[in-house]
Amino acid sequence: MKNLLVLSFLLTAFTSLGQIGGNYSFGHLNLPFSARNLALGGDYISISDEDISSTALNPALLNEKHHKQIAFNQSLMAGGLKSSMLNFGWNLKDQIMTGVHLRYIGYGTFLRTDQFGNELGDFHPFDYDLSFSAVKPMTPRWKVGASLRMISSKIDIYNAIGLSIDMGAHYHNEDQQLSAAFLVKNAGYQLKGYTKDTRSPLPVQVQAAVSKKLAHAPFRFSLVAHHLNIWDLTYNDPNAQPTIDALTGDTIPVPTANTIEKIARHFSYQAEILLSKNLHINAGFDYHQRKEMRLVSKPGMAGFSFGVSMWFKRIMIDYGFGIVSSAGYQHMLTLQTNLDQWRR
Numbered sequence: 001m002k003n004l005l006v007l008s009f010l011l012t013a014f015t016s017l018g019q020i021g022g023n024y025s026f027g028h029l030n031l032p033f034s035a036r037n038l039a040l041g042g043d044y045i046s047i048s049d050e051d052i053s054s055t056a057l058n059p060a061l062l063n064e065k066h067h068k069q070i071a072f073n074q075s076l077m078a079g080g081l082k083s084s085m086l087n088f089g090w091n092l093k094d095q096i097m098t099g100v101h102l103r104y105i106g107y108g109t110f111l112r113t114d115q116f117g118n119e120l121g122d123f124h125p126f127d128y129d130l131s132f133s134a135v136k137p138m139t140p141r142w143k144v145g146a147s148l149r150m151i152s153s154k155i156d157i158y159n160a161i162g163l164s165i166d167m168g169a170h171y172h173n174e175d176q177q178l179s180a181a182f183l184v185k186n187a188g189y190q191l192k193g194y195t196k197d198t199r200s201p202l203p204v205q206v207q208a209a210v211s212k213k214l215a216h217a218p219f220r221f222s223l224v225a226h227h228l229n230i231w232d233l234t235y236n237d238p239n240a241q242p243t244i245d246a247l248t249g250d251t252i253p254v255p256t257a258n259t260i261e262k263i264a265r266h267f268s269y270q271a272e273i274l275l276s277k278n279l280h281i282n283a284g285f286d287y288h289q290r291k292e293m294r295l296v297s298k299p300g301m302a303g304f305s306f307g308v309s310m311w312f313k314r315i316m317i318d319y320g321f322g323i324v325s326s327a328g329y330q331h332m333l334t335l336q337t338n339l340d341q342w343r344r
Helices: 002-015 035-039 259-264 287-293
Strands: 069-077 082-091 097-106 110-113 119-123 126-137 142-155 158-173 178-192 205-213 219-225 267-276 279-286 304-311 316-325 328-338
Touching: 035 279, 035 304, 035 316, 035 328, 267 287, 279 287, 287 316
Parallel strands: none
Antiparallel strands: 069 082, 069 328, 082 097, 097 126, 110 119, 126 142, 142 158, 158 178, 178 205, 205 219, 219 267, 267 279, 279 304, 304 316, 316 328
8 A cells, every 4th residue: 555655646746737637547658757857857858969868758859969879767766666767879871860768667566455355465567668769850950750659557467558659849059059849748549458448548748848058157947838738737626615704704715726827837947057068967846746746734845856967988877856745755867878988
């Protein structure tokens, strides 16, 4: 039961679908992919550089620097949950870059019982997906890319299979140090549900982002608009009832979010301090996650995330730390290298 609660907590935290939570399958698709992705708030889709792991989120970020790049990502979460991802890039002819991404999420050990509470052994639920990405430059500043993903999930004797596609576009103006991206992710279909006659839609999401590096200071800022295909991300309790003011006798309606609040829920913010070519400090803030996951009595820094990126001679190391709420955190480590750098 403890692991089940932790699993529900983390999936709710990072899918962050508010009013629409629980209506979709394969919620793990919205979990952070890499340490840098976690440190910058979960939707780092607008910067195309040496980081091959970022291309698992937006295939349009693939570039020639990813040729023979390999990265391993490991996440440490509460309750023994673990998430791992392996990435590899390859440059084909005609300026077409490709990438392969394999991810596995294990949810620990669960106790199997019958309806009478008799123990029948253990089981180990898990999710994994395998995706293939490709990108094609359209102009010197514009690229378009797509990923085809095969998805599998298993809970005890029940398993589900799905197929999805991500489609992205990326723009970069080197003179102005300006980047932008547009992404449609998780568009697909659950080919097989956990039970014979049950299928659920995938968590389709539309995103847009813009990044700007300051000309005379080592800062880069990004603004991400997420869940653009869903207007209202707030949660309205269907059991809530109007109350009566004890002094005036007036009826107090059930509170609902106003337009400004609904708009604010769609934005997250990212900041990078580019201390040198080999050292970056990263930070992010997701307003929607904070509103959904903060504890009312102790909000703390829910929704904030931090990290560091370090480049060495042959290896890149990223660390990310996400504050889901005062009740839980997530750590992630990424190791990346280029196979050509190890040749003598």
